[in-house]
Amino acid sequence: MKITKIRIKNLFGIKECELDGKSVEITGTNGAGKSSVIDAIRYALKNDSDRDLIIRDGEDQGEILIETDTGLTINRMKRRNQADYKSVKEGKYAVTSPESFLKTIFTELQVNPVAFIEMPKKEQNRTILDLIEFDWDLNWIREQFGEIPEGVNYDQNILQVLNDIQAENGDYFRRRQDINRDIRNKEAFIEEIAQTIPKHYDADHWEHFDVSGAYRRLNEAQHSNNLIERAKAFKSSYDGKMRGLSADRDLAISHHRKSIEKERANLTAEIARLEAEIKAANDKIGSLDGILEDKIEIENQKYEAAVAQLNKDIGTAEEYIDKELIDTAPIQEEIDGAEKMKAHLNEYRRMMSLAEDVEQLGEASKELTRKIELARTLPGKILETATIPVDGLTVKDGIPLINGMPISNLSDGEKLDLCVDVAISKPAGLQIILIDGIERLSDVNRKRLYDKCKAKGIQFIATRTTDDTEMQVTAL
Numbered sequence: 001m002k003i004t005k006i007r008i009k010n011l012f013g014i015k016e017c018e019l020d021g022k023s024v025e026i027t028g029t030n031g032a033g034k035s036s037v038i039d040a041i042r043y044a045l046k047n048d049s050d051r052d053l054i055i056r057d058g059e060d061q062g063e064i065l066i067e068t069d070t071g072l073t074i075n076r077m078k079r080r081n082q083a084d085y086k087s088v089k090e091g092k093y094a095v096t097s098p099e100s101f102l103k104t105i106f107t108e109l110q111v112n113p114v115a116f117i118e119m120p121k122k123e124q125n126r127t128i129l130d131l132i133e134f135d136w137d138l139n140w141i142r143e144q145f146g147e148i149p150e151g152v153n154y155d156q157n158i159l160q161v162l163n164d165i166q167a168e169n170g171d172y173f174r175r176r177q178d179i180n181r182d183i184r185n186k187e188a189f190i191e192e193i194a195q196t197i198p199k200h201y202d203a204d205h206w207e208h209f210d211v212s213g214a215y216r217r218l219n220e221a222q223h224s225n226n227l228i229e230r231a232k233a234f235k236s237s238y239d240g241k242m243r244g245l246s247a248d249r250d251l252a253i254s255h256h257r258k259s260i261e262k263e264r265a266n267l268t269a270e271i272a273r274l275e276a277e278i279k280a281a282n283d284k285i286g287s288l289d290g291i292l293e294d295k296i297e298i299e300n301q302k303y304e305a306a307v308a309q310l311n312k313d314i315g316t317a318e319e320y321i322d323k324e325l326i327d328t329a330p331i332q333e334e335i336d337g338a339e340k341m342k343a344h345l346n347e348y349r350r351m352m353s354l355a356e357d358v359e360q361l362g363e364a365s366k367e368l369t370r371k372i373e374l375a376r377t378l379p380g381k382i383l384e385t386a387t388i389p390v391d392g393l394t395v396k397d398g399i400p401l402i403n404g405m406p407i408s409n410l411s412d413g414e415k416l417d418l419c420v421d422v423a424i425s426k427p428a429g430l431q432i433i434l435i436d437g438i439e440r441l442s443d444v445n446r447k448r449l450y451d452k453c454k455a456k457g458i459q460f461i462a463t464r465t466t467d468d469t470e471m472q473v474t475a476l
Contacts, residue, residue, distance in 0.1 A: 001070045001105065001429045003459055011043065011062035011078070012036035012051060019473065021069070023453060023460040025438070028471040034463035038436045040064050041461070042111045044076050045102055045430075047086070054078045068430070074102070105429035113419035113435050124407050127422060128400040129157035133387035144378065145371050159379050163398025166375035176368040183361045186354045193351040196344070203348045206341040214335045221326040228325055231317030238314055242307070249303045256295050260288055390421045413441050420449050424458050431458045438462040450476050 006019040013036045026034045043049045044064040055062040055078050066074040070090070077085040088098035095101045109116055109127075116124060136158045141148055148154075151171040152164045164170055267281045379395050392403035399406060402418060410418065416435075423433050433453060438446055446464075453460040453476075460476060 001068050001072065002431050002457075003066060004069050005065070005067040006041065007063075007065040008037065008040045009063045010056040010059040011040045011054060011064055013056065014040060015056060017473075019461070021459060023450070023458075023476040024462075025450075025474045025476055026461070026463045026471060027466040027474065028468045030465060032469065032471040034465070034471055035436050038434050038461065038463060041066070041432075041434060043078075044074050045106055045111060047076065047099060047102075055080060072105075106432070107423070109419065109423040110430070110432060111434045113423040113433065114416065114437070116419040116422055117415045121408050125398075125400050126157065126160060128390065128393065128407065128418075129159050129395070131389050131393075131422060132157065132159065132383070132395075133389075134158050134382050134385070144374060149371075158382065159395050160398055162375045162378050162382075166372045167398075172368045172372050172375075176365050176372070179361050179365045179368070183358050183365065186358045186361070190351050190354050190358070193347050193354075197348055197351070198341070198344070201341070201344060201348060203345060203352075206338065207345060209338045209342065211335060211338050211342070214331060214338065218328055218331045218335065221328045221331060224320075224323075225325050225328065228320040228323050231320040234313060234317045235321050238310065241310055245303055245306050245310075249299050252299050253296060256292060260292055264288070390418070413445065416440050417445050417449065421452070424453055424456055433458055433460050435460075435462045437465070439464045439466075 002021055004021040006017075008014050008017045010016075013031070013033045017033075017037060019037075026037055028034050039049055039051060041064070043054065044066050060081060061077055061079040063075070063077045072095075073087070073089050075085075075087040079085065086098060088095040088101065116127065119127065138148055138154065141154075141161070145165070149165045149171055152161055154161060156164070165172060167173060264285065267285060271278050271281060379398070383395060390402070394401045394404070402410060402414070407415070407418065416438075420433065420435060423435075438449075441449065450460060466472075
């Protein structure tokens with residue numbers, strides 16, 4: 001959409017001015033009305049002005065009319081004593097919601113490219129990056145990263161999106177930091193546990209070691225050794241016991257002999273005194289030998305029984321007396337070692353579990369690193385195929401550079417040059433650029449900008465301060 005006619009009457013400092021659809025440079029000294037032409041066109045499009053006085057001094061109303069090659073007409077009047085008038089039509093038909101419609105046919109930078117200079121640095125960078133034409137959507141992001149990374153504003157330019165994905169305050173970077181911190185902590189635990197576990201620790205062996213069976217073998221050996229030791233002790237006491245038995249028998253017989261002799265003496269002594277009892281006493285004396293023999297027989301029987309029991313016991317002892325004692329120290333040492341090794345099992349299992357965690361976390365960290373590196377390398381690949389409308393534009397770490405320099409490092413002239421480049425790179429429906437104060441550019445750069453607009457078929461209205469007292473309009 002191109003402007004074919006602009007008519008301005010009694011707006012700002014202009015009494016009357018009419019332009020056709022040609023690109024023009026408006027020159028003159030300060031106060032000649034150059035900027036008023038630009039301000040009047042902006043007022044027509046935006047219904048707004050930075051100036052306090054819009055109607056020319058001494059007049060009751062001011063008017064601007066704009067016509068385009070598509071049949072669109074914009075007629076706006078500012079009145080002192082009555083309501084303002086506006087008419088926005090396409091052909092014969094009035095446009096619905098005209099103010100909203102007008103905002104769709106131009107960009108702010110078209111009617112005020114210098115506003116780009118006044119933008120914050122972050123907004124300047126975003127505006128430049130938005131010029132890069134690369135077709136992408138969330139499906140493309142998902143194809144690249146296998147997911148939609150969190151914590152990213154996807155309303156931005158793709159290069160800003162990728163920069164946010166790989167940024168140090170981004171989700172991937174923070175998650176990788178957390179994972180690597182967890183890895184370091186777990187590795188420290190593993191090292192600490194490993195210091196308490198013997199080298200070449202065979203967890204599977206000690207897991208299945210039969211301590212109960214070892215204790216049974218130990219008890220059997222100890223029982224066998226006990227029998228052997230008792231047998232040897234019994235054997236060494238056998239002769240003594242035999243002598244004891246013989247002595248007990250002889251002492252008992254001697255005691256009986258003495259007792260009988262004493263009783264015999266007593267009875268003999270009483271014979272004289274008790275002749276009446278002689279016969280009875282003699283009879284009893286006669287029986288004493290039989291009694292003695294009976295008692296001797298009893299003692300012999302006791303002796304034989306004791307000897308028989310002793311021989312029986314020594315026979316049992318003979319089974320063990322010649323056996324070698326079992327060395328239980330190795331069994332006990334094996335048990336002690338097994339129990340010591342089994343005590344490490346829980347810590348060993350915890351160490352192995354931590355090692356598995358570390359391995360999994362390491363893989364997760366590597367994957368996040370891959371995605372971060374991908375977000376860092378994708379801009380280069382994008383710039384290889386993307387349409388870049390501004391000459392000398394490159395991108396590094398998400399920051400646009402013009403001929404290798406950040407925007408903040410450009411001179412005012414270079415920034416103005418860039419402003420126009422930005423404005424003409426993606427004009428909206430209305431193919432026009434307005435710039436006030438083109439004298440800030442050198443003659444060479446000014447001509448270069450005009451040539452750019454001609455090449456793109458964009459109408460260019462610029463003002464340039466000169467020494468002329470009267471405003472001059474020169475077609476470009």
